[in-house]
Amino acid sequence: MYNDEKNLYHYTYRKDGAEPTLGETLHAAGGQSGPRGPEWEEKPVKKNRLGLKITALALSCALLGGAAGGGAVWAATRAVQNESEINVSSRPVTQVALRSVDGKTQLSDAEIYAANVNSVVSIRTSATAGYNFLGQPVQTASAGSGFVMSKDGYILTNYHVVKGAETVTVTMYNGDEYNATYIGGEEDYDIAVIKVEAQELQSVTLGDSSTLNVGDHVLAIGNPLGELTFSMSGGMVSCVDRAINVDGTPFNMIQTDASINPGNSGGPLFNQYGEVVGIVSAKYSQSSNGTTVEGLGFAIPMNDVFSMVKDIMTNGYVSNRAYLGVTPQTMNESWAAQYHYDVTAGVFITYVEPDSAADKAGLKMGDVITKVDGTEIKTVEDLNLAKKKYSAGDTATLEIYRPDGTVTVEITWGAAPKEEQTQQQEPVQQKPNNWSDGYSGGNGNVDPFDMFRYFFG
Incomplete structure (x- = not known):
């Protein structure tokens, strides 16, 4: 019987005209798989036996040929299915070797993380931010990062992370928690040392x-957002x-495009050898015209603060911070016109402390500092930034403008009075957690961006 389907003719052995199934075809060909086909009723036929044998032989050949064709179709179908198979790698899980940091061997990122993650800490703080209308204290909670400096529990972080904190809690990578004690800090350098009562900690x-x-x-x-603890980012x-200015305080920074977010403050910045070379401190968030910017993170160079950190660990404050002993004022056109000066930039000295480094070097009221060891000084911020390169006892050459001419003066930096140093023994009250300070570039040494300092992260 022929069936007309889409103008194509197909022959079928079925009386109802339907197409035979694959199982029926295989069964008819002697195959074992598939559903059993219908039983054909055999009726005796009284024909010539030789003709019957010939007919049976021809039919058998035809059916065997059909079975072979069906097998070819099945094999082709399986081949098409094999093309859609999913390849799964048999590569074993990579085991990260726990290698020590020796300063000579470059490590992979995974090796640096494994070697140092136990030295990084999460820092949580709480403080009283004020009082509500009922006179009840309003508590705030904030988070930051830090890293272990010594086996006996000294930890380095940013000053702004623990600024104004009443309680400081440190969490290690293994989940151990400690109540930390504030040892001392230096706000101008944004560093602080805290300590936990523990022994045999892993230090960086x-x-x-x-x-x-x-x-x-x-x-x-570090701990971005204070929640994604012990996260690593690279760049x-x-x-x-890089000279930047935060709320009038100048900083010398390492600039990086590594992802820095609130909560990373106080955490370590590692080089390719797994050594700490910086303290993550801040990031730019917006340009001066409000444009959002990315990839501008900053870290305090370790060399700039190492001696101060040791001083804080030993004395509780920075005892060797360079001190000049003058009351400075940024020179401007108004002052130049008032005193008939020929310079409109520099640091105008309005007072010299008796027996200070400035007094011993012969500086006097009315002098204008224009250079320190060849570095141009235009503002008080420039002078403070330049001063950060020195410690008490170091020497420097100042270029001074006076109405009767320009002179060079050799000075030996003094040490800040102890009472001034110990003012930072207890951090001042923090600002609200969502507070940020910014700046607009005001001199040639500062990038023209507005700066978001993420306090407490």
Whole structure:
């Protein structure tokens, strides 16, 4: 019987005209799989036996040929299915070797993380931010990062992370928690040392931040958002010795495009050898015209603060911070016109402390500092930034403008009075957690961006 389907003719052995199934075809051909076909009723036929044998032989050949064709179709179908198979790798799980930081061997990112994650800590703080209309204290909670400096529990972080904190809680990678004690800090450098009562902690290895080059690979480990604890991000050094200004305080920074977010503050910045070369501190969030910017993170160079950190650990404050002993004022056109000066930029000295470094060097009221060891000084911020490169006892050459001419003066930096240093023994009251300070570039040494400092992260 022929069936007409889409103008194509197909022959079928079925009386109802339907197409035979694959199982029926295989059964008819003697196959074992598939549903059993219908039983055909055999009726005796009184024909010539020789003709019957010939007919049976021809029919058998035809059916065997059909079975062979069906087998070819099945094989082709399976081949098409094999093309859609999913390849699964048999590569075993990579085991990260726990290698020590020796300052000589470059490590993979995974090896740096494994070698240092136990030295990174999560820091949570709480404080009283004020009082509500009922006179009840309003508590705030904030988070940041830090890293272990010594086996007996000294931890380094940013000053702004613990600023104004009443309680400080430190959490290690293994989940151990400690109540931390504030040892001391230096707000102008944004560093603070806290301590937990523990022994045999794993400490970091410090590196030489002056060896960093633009393009070097760096990694940051910290607690972004205060929730994504012990996260690592990576990038490159975008600039070294970048001068930025935060709320009037100048900073010398390592610039990086590694992802830095609230909660990373106080965490370590690692070089390719697994050494700490910086303290993650801040990031740019907006340009001066409100444009959102990305990839502008900053870290305090370890070399700039190492001696101060040791001083805080020993004395509780920075005893060797360079001190000049003057009351400074940024020179401007108004002052120049008032005193008939020929300079409109620099640091105008309005007072000299008796027996100070400035007094011993012969500085006097009315002098204008224009250079420190060849570095141009235009503002008080410039002078403070330049001063950060020195410690008490170091010497420097100042270029001074006076109405009767320009002179050079050799000075030996003094040490800040103890009462001034110990003012930072207890951090001042923090600002609200969502508070941020910014700046607009005001001199040639500062990038023209507005700065978001993420306090407490």
